[in-house]
Amino acid sequence: MPRVSDMKKRLTDAALDLMWENSYGTTSVEAICERAGAKKGSFYYFFKSKSELTAAALEAEWNKNKANMDALFSPTVPPLERFNRYFDCVHDHLAELQEKCGSILGCPMLSIGSEVSTQDQGVRATVERIWDRKIKYFESAIRDAHAQGLIVAPDPQAKARALFACYHGTLAQARIQNDVGLLRDFKQTAMDVLGVKHTQAVSS
Amino acid sequence: MPRVSDMKKRLTDAALDLMWENSYGTTSVEAICERAGAKKGSFYYFFKSKSELTAAALEAEWNKNKANMDALFSPTVPPLERFNRYFDCVHDHLAELQEKCGSILGCPMLSIGSEVSTQDQGVRATVERIWDRKIKYFESAIRDAHAQGLIVAPDPQAKARALFACYHGTLAQARIQNDVGLLRDFKQTAMDVLGVKHTQAVSS
């Protein structure tokens, strides 16, 4: 069997970078190719459309982050501490990206998903699928916190979805206002949403 | 003085409709003109770019909604009840739009703002400016609720910003998942964020 190529990965990486920093709509196939060092023919050898590439890029991003998520939300970590570590991790990552590109970029899945949701069911469904996986981390931590009496959450899934939505709203605001401030304050808001009894019980 | 025209309003209305249902990027000047019944020359008579039109459309939308916001957040209404009425109002509006176009559309300023934030400072700043006005309604209601001992919110502005972000996250999720469910449940989440003592104290 013949030559092997890392072009597929280069293309998905380039696409996610550009779409995250700018948007889905303003990221042209040409620009993706240029950043990936590919010609358009190569692009269409691997993907049959920009839409399909985007779905692949989001899945690839998930696979890159999964191990880290597993570590952050390890059952060996106290449940509320998992959230603190996760929020810190995202905050630090976005702050680092801000130094490179000058902007707080928020969550690429929210930006892309909101942009294409009424027009591209493939990408929309991919975002939904990945989010369902991410929410499971929240749900499990909430269930553990409830079992330990740290919070009252008779419906962990609903609570997880609510917190997930609140967090993504905060990420979106941080992007639009280009301000990490809200992100830093979110840990407190999260504890409010979770209904934690005594705030200062959880350290960072 | 010669003829008067409602074309400016027709154009901003058409633009907001299309951008809300689809996106900023996929809404072409041609499409806006077609819906408004204008030719491209008219468009560029009133606006010098799509970006400028968008800012004008968002401001026009604000002016359309302001009176309603003033009524919903009237100081004559019990403070926590203001939120309930506001969330109901947005919910009903989005549900009605869903019947027309098949999708839950979320908040246009979040969708548009997130899409253009790194590329169009004019539109970005417009979104920020309008949001600052909207947050004032939240802030005032929170301050009143605090004064009445319904909640503990020593920093009403921060609390208002946090709640605003959470709500917009929920709107974004509702759009991407095309599901009103989260929106219906948000009233409870809002009470959690606000730190309301007894949930059922507020009726709807």
Next chain:
DNA sequence: ATAATAGTTGACTGATTAGTCAAGACTGGT
């Protein structure tokens, strides 16, 4: 070494895009 296969290339199409412009049409105040 060679052939089957995976990957690459660049030139191409046709559609769509934002934005321009000069000429003309309509209308309200006088």
Next chain:
DNA sequence: ACCAGTCTTGACTAATCAGTCAACTATTAT
């Protein structure tokens, strides 16, 4: 009636876009 000024028109440019294709090249298992 008529004109100043507001608005409308349609044809235009030049750029960019997604996507196609046939020919080509590099690799690797045998």
